[in-house]
Amino acid sequence: MVEVRSVVSESRRDFAVTTTLILFAILVVAFAVSFLLGASDQSAGALFAGLFGGQGIAGLIAREIRLPRALLGLIVGAGLGASGAALQGLFRNPLAEPGVTGVTSSAGLGAVIALYFGLAASNPFALPVFAIVGALASAAVLYLLSRAGAGAVALVLAGVAVASLATALTALALSFAKNPYAMSEMVLWMMGSLKDRTMTDVVFALPLTLLGIALLLSAARGLDALTLGEDAAESLGVAVGSVRMRVVVGVALATGAATAAAGAVSFVGLVVPHVLRRFYGYAPSRLILPSALGGAVLVTAADVLIRIVAPDGQLLLGVLTAMLGAPFFLLLIFRLRSEA
Amino acid sequence: MSAAIVFAGVQAGYGARQVLDGVDASFASGKVTGIVGPNGAGKTTLMRAALGLMPIDSGAVTVLDRPLGAWSREGLAQTIAYLPQGGDAHWPVEARELVALGRLPHRARFAPSRAVDLAAVDEALARCDAVKFAARRMNELSAGERARVLFARALATGAKVLLADEPAAYLDPAHQLRLMDLLREEAARGTAVAVTLHDLALASRHCDEIVVLDGGRVVAQGAPDVALRDAVLAEVFAIAAERAPSGAVVALRRL
Numbered sequence: 262m263v264e265v266r267s268v269v270s271e272s273r274r275d276f277a278v279t280t281t282l283i284l285f286a287i288l289v290v291a292f293a294v295s296f297l298l299g300a301s302d303q304s305a306g307a308l309f310a311g312l313f314g315g316q317g318i319a320g321l322i323a324r325e326i327r328l329p330r331a332l333l334g335l336i337v338g339a340g341l342g343a344s345g346a347a348l349q350g351l352f353r354n355p356l357a358e359p360g361v362t363g364v365t366s367s368a369g370l371g372a373v374i375a376l377y378f379g380l381a382a383s384n385p386f387a388l389p390v391f392a393i394v395g396a397l398a399s400a401a402v403l404y405l406l407s408r409a410g411a412g413a414v415a416l417v418l419a420g421v422a423v424a425s426l427a428t429a430l431t432a433l434a435l436s437f438a439k440n441p442y443a444m445s446e447m448v449l450w451m452m453g454s455l456k457d458r459t460m461t462d463v464v465f466a467l468p469l470t471l472l473g474i475a476l477l478l479s480a481a482r483g484l485d486a487l488t489l490g491e492d493a494a495e496s497l498g499v500a501v502g503s504v505r506m507r508v509v510v511g512v513a514l515a516t517g518a519a520t521a522a523a524g525a526v527s528f529v530g531l532v533v534p535h536v537l538r539r540f541y542g543y544a545p546s547r548l549i550l551p552s553a554l555g556g557a558v559l560v561t562a563a564d565v566l567i568r569i570v571a572p573d574g575q576l577l578l579g580v581l582t583a584m585l586g587a588p589f590f591l592l593l594i595f596r597l598r599s600e601a
Numbered sequence: 602m603s604a605a606i607v608f609a610g611v612q613a614g615y616g617a618r619q620v621l622d623g624v625d626a627s628f629a630s631g632k633v634t635g636i637v638g639p640n641g642a643g644k645t646t647l648m649r650a651a652l653g654l655m656p657i658d659s660g661a662v663t664v665l666d667r668p669l670g671a672w673s674r675e676g677l678a679q680t681i682a683y684l685p686q687g688g689d690a691h692w693p694v695e696a697r698e699l700v701a702l703g704r705l706p707h708r709a710r711f712a713p714s715r716a717v718d719l720a721a722v723d724e725a726l727a728r729c730d731a732v733k734f735a736a737r738r739m740n741e742l743s744a745g746e747r748a749r750v751l752f753a754r755a756l757a758t759g760a761k762v763l764l765a766d767e768p769a770a771y772l773d774p775a776h777q778l779r780l781m782d783l784l785r786e787e788a789a790r791g792t793a794v795a796v797t798l799h800d801l802a803l804a805s806r807h808c809d810e811i812v813v814l815d816g817g818r819v820v821a822q823g824a825p826d827v828a829l830r831d832a833v834l835a836e837v838f839a840i841a842a843e844r845a846p847s848g849a850v851v852a853l854r855r856l
Contacts, residue, residue, distance in 0.1 A: 268701040270736045353691035488692050492685045497705045498678030543692035
């Protein structure tokens with residue numbers, strides 16, 4: 262048997278393994294609760310039976326309402342968590358995140374355009390495709406910022422500009438769409454929700470998210486090398502331009518798919534990698550998959566929590582993640598300032 | 602003497618600003634070559650040109666008898682280790698983890714570290730006297746300790762050429778001397794070591810060969826007492842040197 266030793270100390274590695282197992286356990290529980298929780302009063306037995314081909318109302322609820330919602334929680338969270346970890350690695354900055362950098366708002370803009378101008382009705386691909394195109398547009402800004410070696414301040418300010426523009430254009434698109442529910446719909450897109458999703462959303466979101474995460478993973482080594490700076494990374498044989506491109510496109514795919522399914526859910530990509538760093542270490546490559554797992558846990562748990570706190574659906578998913586994430590963001594800024 | 606890197610009439614620059622103006626120089630295997638010159642003379646650019654980090658407008662760079670352009674990205678990364686100026690870790694990773702990055706050129710895509718990689722990491726840490734803090738995070742180390750870890754990262758590659766840009770900056774005298782010893786040890790293993798230095802006394806005492814750059818041209822290359830002769834110091838730096846009986850520079854004053 263080949264002896265496998267690790268670069269990191271053994272105790273730290275055991276710590277990471279334990280954390281992963283705990284995260285998985287929480288995920289399984291949260292997923293089950295998410296599946297069992299809902300407006301209609303179905304017994305757990307009936308729902309599980311319904312899941313595996315049971316007929317009648319329980320089967321319908323299990324397969325068409327509960328399962329898509331629970332699955333999307335995993336998919337959306339995984340995409341956002343992994344995106345945050347990779348962006349932070351690329352910018353070598355703990356403030357980088359799809360929401361903060363405006364990618365989520367731009368993806369939301371794309372989704373709104375597809376939905377309210379009838380494109381999504383005539384072609385089911387239009388929604389995710391437009392969301393990803395929107396995400397790519399702001400990802401292009403990220404690409405340029407990264408090439409220019411932007412620091413934390415430039416990154417956050419650019420994110421504010423991009424997000425404001427995307428939000429304004431979303432409002433404009435909705436008012437042009439002459440939709441009587443425009444205002445309430447807009448809130449939904451800007452705050453994000455997993456309510457009333459179907460298996461179709463899952464079918465679109467899953468492959469795009471997996472593709473995005475795969476792209477991010479393909480850049481993982483390069484992100485580690487960037488810990489030493491760009492010249493040193495290049496001298497280690499890393500094609501920095503290609504790493505940058507893969508991260509930016511991967512983030513656009515995963516975030517675009519997540520936003521097409523759930524609207525703008527912010528701060529998941531900020532909080533998750535930051536919290537997991539103390540368990541997995543700081544090397545970006547080691548954080549991408551755990552952040553996908555952690556993101557899935559966070560979004561699923563948050564989606565359970567809002568249904569317990571407000572069973573009638575007054576509390577939106579994105580509201581909770583923002584309430585959690587925004588103070589965290591401020592805390593990070595204060596901490597960075599005191600370090601500088 | 603075999604030259605690991607040869608620059609022949611190299612011109613290179615950033616956009617319209619030409620930094621290297623026809624450089625002819627060479628770095629020999631088994632020797633420590635010091636690169637000195639005033640700020641803006643092109644010292645860093647010379648290293649970046651040798652690494653293929655910037656395009657060369659004219660002239661040629663030869664690495665181990667092969668033109669630079671004929672090297673694959675991986676091959677070049679395995680052959681030249683580079684320690685950039687003011688390098689630091691952007692994440693507080695464990696010191697040992699940082700040193701392991703030096704093994705990236707030898708690792709296949711997605712492959713984990715092999716025993717040979719880990720052995721190289723441990724050896725590099727030992728040579729830099731950094732074993733006792735190898736498990737600590739970079740932000741918990743002093744500047745001198747960080748410099749040793751970064752240097753170990755470059756050594757861990759096991760490259761035939763080592764380019765170090767201002768490694769002595771920010772180091773106290775004791776650490777500077779320790780660093781020069783490490784460079785000498787590496788050269789003694791047959792590696793071509795090139796190092797940019799601002800401290801002429803350090804360069805004059807610890808290098809086998811000196812390249813004096815000024816305005817993107819090589820003013821002198823040779824043994825320290827030849828390359829750093831009074832006429833060169835006066836012309837390039839506008840300074841005069843007090844020397845030890847060996848000819849080594851010990852102190853400087855303005856002309």
